[in-house]
């Protein structure tokens with residue numbers, strides 16, 4: 252009888268004695284990889300109660316029980332490490348990046364506001380905010396240092412802001428530099444998400460845009476789960492408050508799913524949005540499945556979606572007549588602007 | 592100076608004001624889950640929180656713990672290694688084959704195993720005992736705390752393959768994993784009956800009692816193979 256042990260293939264006779272053996276080298280990594288390959292039980296599973304340790308000693312793989320313990324310990328550790336590192340699939344790496352991006356967004360917003368308030372006392376006329384302000388402050392510090400080429404130099408010269416003293420200037424400049432580096436980090440993460448999405452979900456990326464696509468995967472939990480959702484679910488993904496926790500910063504209105512941030516939907520007039528969002532959701536569901544099963548980019552998907560949306564626009568040029576009590580009271584009446 | 596007394600091989604009670612369960616630290620200087628360290632007569636002990644560990648609760652509920660210094664243990668549902676670390680302390684010259692199927696949790700367990708020579712981490716489904724047959728030798732104790740609906744069956748299948756004929760099975764049965772609505776007492780009776788009759792091998796129950804107040808709706812079971 253042949254059987255597979257972590258240290259080699261053994262040939263046993265009836266009474267369990269090892270007749271012959273094909274042993275492996277004592278290389279931990281090789282043994283670990285081999286151990287992983289034996290997880291799928293096929294032929295050669297040792298019988299119940301098989302004494303692996305005595306077999307390893309009997310066939311001379313190890314010289315002592317201590318050596319057996321030591322090697323097996325190394326091998327199981329290495330195998331577990333390999334398995335765990337393989338357990339972060341590309342879509343999970345994207346999810347981790349999306350979560351990191353949300354955290355950075357939240358931080359960067361808070362810090363940018365702080366900078367704005369802080370620097371506002373010294374140069375209230377700058378009109379800058381966000382990254383532009385952070386870059387400005389990091390570069391010049393006091394408005395006195397603004398060089399003449401800068402479009403803000405005239406405003407800086409006759410600003411009614413307070414003088415910035417040396418110590419405060421150092422502090423605020425350093426703060427602004429940190430904010431700038433967070434903005435850089437954010438771009439880096441966004442670029443990472445875009446390129447990873449192009450690799451693992453090219454169709455979703457094409458139809459939804461890489462960021463919205465990544466967020467859909469993130470909320471669903473994996474590409475596989477997203478691909479299993481019907482399009483009606485995709486349409487409302489993210490509408491649930493509980494699901495919203497990692498969308499804290501750039502969250503669209505919670506009464507719609509996050510696909511409402513899709514440009515085809517959020518630029519459409521209100522009466523077309525429901526129909527367009529159904530069409531988009533249907534194609535996104537298809538795109539997710541294609542990405543999961545084939546991974547090939549199918550440009551015709553985008554063309555079909557375009558055609559479908561054109562058709563919806565053409566067929567619904569006007570807002571529907573207000574029916575009595577149909578719940579549209581809050582919508583602006585007579586908004587007859589037609590989409591070209 | 593805290594006082595120390597032995598409750599069972601490798602399991603101690605430290606008295607220092609109040610009484611606390613403890614094991615002798617195999618990895619001196621390191622705590623695993625925030626437990627306290629004590630030095631007594633040149634050895635370091637780690638307190639063992641029965642509320643964090645069903646095995647710890649079983650000790651306090653007067654189960655006879657069949658672990659010795661050189662025991663080999665197959666531990667199913669190792670999680671991040673809270674209880675595994677104490678078993679590793681107890682069987683200092685033995686082995687703990689620690690099976691866990693969640694990769695996330697396994698990451699913590701790997702950290703623990705890297706520091707403890709007698710802990711062998713295995714990322715696998717305890718419901719498929721054949722998938723680690725090339726690694727695991729016959730053991731003296733199968734310990735199971737997987738908190739799954741088919742926990743009794745998982746225990747039996749692993750015992751069939753790995754438990755020595757004179758070995759013991761220690762089980763934590765969680766009532767809610769099996770049937771969320773049913774009365775826990777009824778669930779416990781059914782599970783014990785299954786162990787006695789439903790599977791091959793059959794077990795003889797040596798002790799079964801609930802783990803209150805340390806764990807709600809949990810039953811501890813000590814069993815051995817029926818001859």
Ligand SMILES: C[S@@+](CC[C@H](N)C(=O)[O-])C[C@H]1O[C@@H](n2cnc3c(N)ncnc32)[C@H](O)[C@@H]1O
Nearest residue numbers: 668670673674691692693716717718736737738
């Ligand atoms: C209640 S926790 C165990 C706690 C641990 N015994 C302790 O006291 O530190 C249950 C663990 O079993 C794991 N588990 C559940 N089903 C499993 C299976 N079929 N195979 C392996 N592990 C499983 C879970 O991932 C979880 O980590």
